Amino acid sequence: MWVALGVVGVLLFCGMPAGLVAVLIARTPEVVGLPGTVASATPARSPEAGDSIEMTAAWLGERIDVLLAQQAQALLRGDEQGFLAVADPTSPAAADLKRQFNVLRAMKVAAWDPSRNGPPAQMTNNTTEWRVLVTIEHCFVVPECRPGPVTIGTRWADRGPQPRLVAVEPSMSGVEGPRPWEVTDLAVAVGARTVVAVPQSVRSQLPDLLKTAEQAATVADRYAVDGSPPDVYRIFYALKPEWDRWYGGGRPVWTGGYAVGIGGGRFDVVLNSDGLHRTAIDDLLRHEMTHAASLPERGHASTGNWWLVEGIAEYAGAGGRPVKEYERLPDVVRLLGVRSGGWNGRLESLEPPTSSEDWRVSGSYGVGYLAARYLADRFSEERLLAFFKAVVHDGRAEADASREVFGVEWSTLHEECVAYLRTAR
Structure with missing residues (x-):
């Protein structure tokens, strides 16, 4: 069973049960005042009857x-x-x-x-x-x-x-929550590069999840195109109630996981346990953790670059397997064969609607992967990442980035990518 890998959060998302506690670190009790104001030198007096x-x-x-x-x-x-x-x-x-x-x-x-x-x-x-x-x-x-x-x-x-x-x-605004540690009794395991948390009812899965996450981190770190991998990856494994609540819920039904921007240049990774086979967890973790490593601080807001953002993550998720072993190939073939209501052949319009059927979503991710794979195989992974940085981080037009990084006009390279898609088997 294939897993749809969640669209990474954009500026607000890319996406506290009863209550998180507000606490203060390393601030002396004598220093008081409201945010953005200068603390008063004279403490407020104790209220009396008739005070405002x-x-x-x-x-x-x-x-x-x-x-x-x-x-x-x-x-x-x-x-x-x-x-x-x-x-x-x-x-x-x-x-x-x-x-x-x-x-x-x-x-x-x-x-x-x-x-x-x-x-x-x-x-x-x-x-x-x-x-x-x-x-x-x-x-x-x-x-x-x-x-x-x-x-x-x-x-x-x-x-x-x-x-x-x-x-x-619970925090309720889009970028904020509720976050898992606000609202759920979590079992936690901490490794060298990751923190993995699960509901207490499935705590027996923690050792395997931590081991897989640690292995995925070594892959995801390679895709930190700004040269700064996350200081630590945070991964939360959700059962159905948690999936519907954490970070506001409401993801498309085909979403298997997502990386959500939480500020400070960080992304939390959330996995959907529903229908997720154990054999797919390693691919899913590599995919979502690559989002956390590769995306710029502001997240990703351009739907026109969806193919590149998801293509890089799928490329990492595939773990270096040969193209012929890529599990989405049948859905790619189906997507390319649809004459109406499918994909128009332009990478900038590849992102599937949220109401899409599973095969349409899978095929779209597959097209992104194959396009990224073609660029890496032809020009090198290093130049693929340079292209990604120019387009996604620096906001360069694909035409300009292609000429600078690949030395080829994007219009030509785009057609070659699409031609490759039709031959991949």
């Missing part, structure tokens, strides 16, 4: 900053009780934080830096609770990484000397 909502919000904001700073320090030193101390122990947040602490520590959280997106806002249906948006910069495994942001909502109760966290909301 703004006065109360300023005081709460400063208290919350202190609590988050303390919680961050607890997370990074592995102090579970200190991490949970921010929450009302009778609230849903307490159970969520306990689960998240275990997952974050297992994933080797190395940096975690939240900042408030404005002052607390009083809830209209409960005047003792306040909502705070928090943007979190974070890293796993590598402390000095360039962090990627995620924004969540938190709710705090003002019913005593200190506010207490009572609820956390």
Whole structure:
């Protein structure tokens, strides 16, 4: 059974169960203030009867900053009780934080830096609770990484000397989530180049997945055309409930996996367990991890270059097998033989509609692979990657890039690629 390899996220996608906790790394409790503002030298005074909502919000904001700073320090030193101390122990947040602490520590959280997106806002249906948006910069495994942001909502109760966290909301905006570590109890394995996480119910699969991911990383690293492979690849294996929820769900039914941009130049890889045979996992990992290694920071937004983006990933995914052993060849033949409603023979229009049948999707990926394979076999893999960099990273027109990299007019080379497709067997 073939697996459709998910379209990589574009600018926003290329694509926290109950609640991620907002915590602060290496920020002293004395340093407070709102993002983008200068912290006040004079702390807000404790609210009194008759004070404005703004006065109360300023005081709460400063208290919350202190609590988050303390919680961050607890997370990074592995102090579970200190991490949970921010929450009302009778609230849903307490159970969520306990689960998240275990997952974050297992994933080797190395940096975690939240900042408030404005002052607390009083809830209209409960005047003792306040909502705070928090943007979190974070890293796993590598402390000095360039962090990627995620924004969540938190709710705090003002019913005593200190506010207490009572609820956390999954991040919901396109680039953000919910991310797997926000909403799922994950089992985690960490290797030299990868972090692999799965739902606890399938934790027995972790050793094999980690071994395969580590092997795939050695391949994907070769396709970092900017010379900077990912510091670590993060791979999440989804069962049906997780697939429908992580990163907003909603992928085309034929998607077997995808790489989603999460900011900071990083991409998370998600695998769809539904219908995924064990024999296909290595190809799928090489494909998606190559997206994570090869794509520019902004992701990929041009549908006209879909054939090249997916062709490179399929080329890596094929693992150097002979063309005659490529499993999508029958679908390529079928796609080339369709006289109406199929493909018009132009690489820039190869991307399949989301409603396409499986064979149409498979054939499109196959055409991308064969075109990339033709360029690599004729000119070398090194020049194929130079062409990819010029077009996908630098935004050069294919005509200009072809003349510079291959020394051949693109119009001529395109026709030769298509002619090769029709002979590949």
